[in-house]
Amino acid sequence: MKGIPTVLITVSPEVSAQMRPPRALYPKGFKIGNSLGRPNMRDLQKKVLRDALSLLTRNTRPGETVTIEYPEYGEQHEPPRVKKLGT
């Protein structure tokens, strides 16, 4: 198997980082269930998908999550945190 280049769009960056995705985009403040943005906001959805795919051709550090802000998304949401054992 030669491997397949992937890029993840994550709305839970701390959680997904545990699986060490090779390339990841975190659209800042998007809520779970809104990976590409809100329903019917096609221009925003296109922008997010273009940005995600563009990570394939950028010299990103393996395992790095790139955060991009999209003000047109509107209300921001706090992403879920990883529960730390023993605290």
Next chain:
Amino acid sequence: MAISRKCVPFTPFDRELSKSTIAIVTAGGVHLKDQEPFNIADDLGDLGYRIIPPEVDPSQLMVTHHHYDHTDADSDINVVFPIEVLRDLEAEGFIGGIAKKHVGYMGYTMQLKAMYEGTAPEIANEIDKGSRADAVILTGG
């Protein structure tokens, strides 16, 4: 091939996006309405996955997943499964094409080892052998 638990499994991408074919793999529980829904009654989760064809009419897609609020995906599937967005990017020449196979699975399981060692390689094999994808976009719920 076992994947190390420590390293990042990075596959370089040495193509131009405008000449590349893209597949979608989503953990958002997306499937065709006439496919068997994911089993949300089992507390251990569902290790299966569903193949979604590239020409799918979005009205034929639905979500079965009980660990996130998929109200928005119910009204516009593109928020987790951006098939129409990909079509737009293909039309404007940003990408070269849309893969022959896309995959939906339910990204909730208590059977992590089976997901990691069974389902994940099976999905990778579907993409590798049957989709002609040059790269994959991954989404969660």
